[in-house]
Amino acid sequence: MKQPAWRNAAMLAPAVTATVLLFGGALAGAVDQSFTPPLGGGLDSWSLDNWRSVFGDPVFGDALVFTLLTTAMATVLAALLALVIASLMRRGSSAARTAAAFPVPVPHMIVAVVAVLWLAPGGLADRVLGSLPINLVRDQAGLGIVLVYLFKETPFLVLLLLAVMGRRLDEQNEMAAVHGMGRWARLRWVIWPAVRVPLGIGSIIVTAFVFSAFEVPLAVGPNYPPTIGTYALEVTQTDAISGAGEAAAALLVGAAASIAFAVGILALASRQRRSDA
């Protein structure tokens, strides 16, 4: 039975209204704050000073590069590791799958605490191994940040992949093998089309989260360079006059980068779907 359009609109209204009011209002608030002159002004006054000082600040440049690098490393490594682990775990028992997925519901901050307890100088890893060959907590390369996100996000991607790696995919794979397809051809034409959508969507979520979150960099990241999130927090704490406006501008750059990445991945996926069809 086809539902009338007004009924669908009425059913969408609560969620859409909440999103538009809360999310749209917050975004508008952040944009407004980023254009508010540092020394205040009338209701109609606006300026580009916050944006100028953010883009003119070499620390922001370093933060942007550092955030991009740690995000790219964490996402790519988590996706690769998830592919390997999912292909291994798909024949595992459900208890093993649940245990391997344990980090999924655990808040990021707890994973950061666990990382510090294991990896900080004098931590448990140091005691077990004598000493760690490299410094992973507060290291300038951000390896500690990447490691925490790998530990937290890989099981999430594995769960998404296992959802599509069922018996049907095994059967398709076996059928392709019977028809003489080699290992790489099967990977390209059977496995990849099945896993690329959940892997792509999962990677978008991971990228957006890593790019914007700042509890993990605050807990295990270096004092310098900051990430965009920690940069925004620092400017609000150190500059009472223009800090909020500059923080809003910096965070909006991060938001734009996350959305651009998501749109890029979706466009790529749709292009590949068209070329496969």
Add this chain to the structure above:
Amino acid sequence: MRNSGRMSGALRTTVVLAFSLPFLVLVLQAFADSWTAPSLIPQEFGLRGFRDGFAGGGAGVALTRSLLVAFVVTAVSLLLAWPAARVIGERRLRHPGPVVLLLAVPILISPFAIGTGMTGWFVRLGLTDSVAGLVLAHIVFSLPYAVLVLSTGFSRRLRLSEEMASSMGIGPWRRLLMVTLPETRPTLALAALMAFLVSWGQYGSSLAISGGSPTLPVVLLPFIGSDFEVAAALSLLFLVPAVLALAAANRAGRVR
């Protein structure tokens, strides 16, 4: 053949241990009064971490506030998400893309950015440092997950079952209880779990709008670099509701 099977089994065990065993250190550290290098186990067990963490009452209040906010956010998110998820899941829209994108886009934005943007409004509305303010800020991030997960539980098949029940004279409430809820229970449980966890672990937006009345993650973070025992004790408390919520969702989602 048997060797490769054993190898895969060993690798699977390694993966399971690698992702679950590291958390044991939290329990040891939380109940350690003294644990210095190079010892592999604490020299002295005790409850100093919990005592110091709760000294002054800040952590206790923050824990209660976090729980209250997470439960309210979960309930409100599910109520708001249910009808929208139904429309999306039953594929009633000819072009669902824009609606799904609009409802999902908050996931992509930094919670600190959202919190920062909300601060100005909340100051004017008197919502800063309030539970209501925290609930509104967390809903921005819980609602997309609730809608996306819940929409997978609705289908044309479910609608057919409901229409069949309706043709048998079963009223809307009994239809909801006898057909819709049992059918959607696994996804409803998962959506509730996601909404709860997103609110429970929320740091950025909470920090931006509730400086004076913090949630548990906001209280916990400063201890990570300064006092391992307190950080571990508060982390354990932070972990327990998340694990209980997972267990409850698993139980509720199990199909009879």
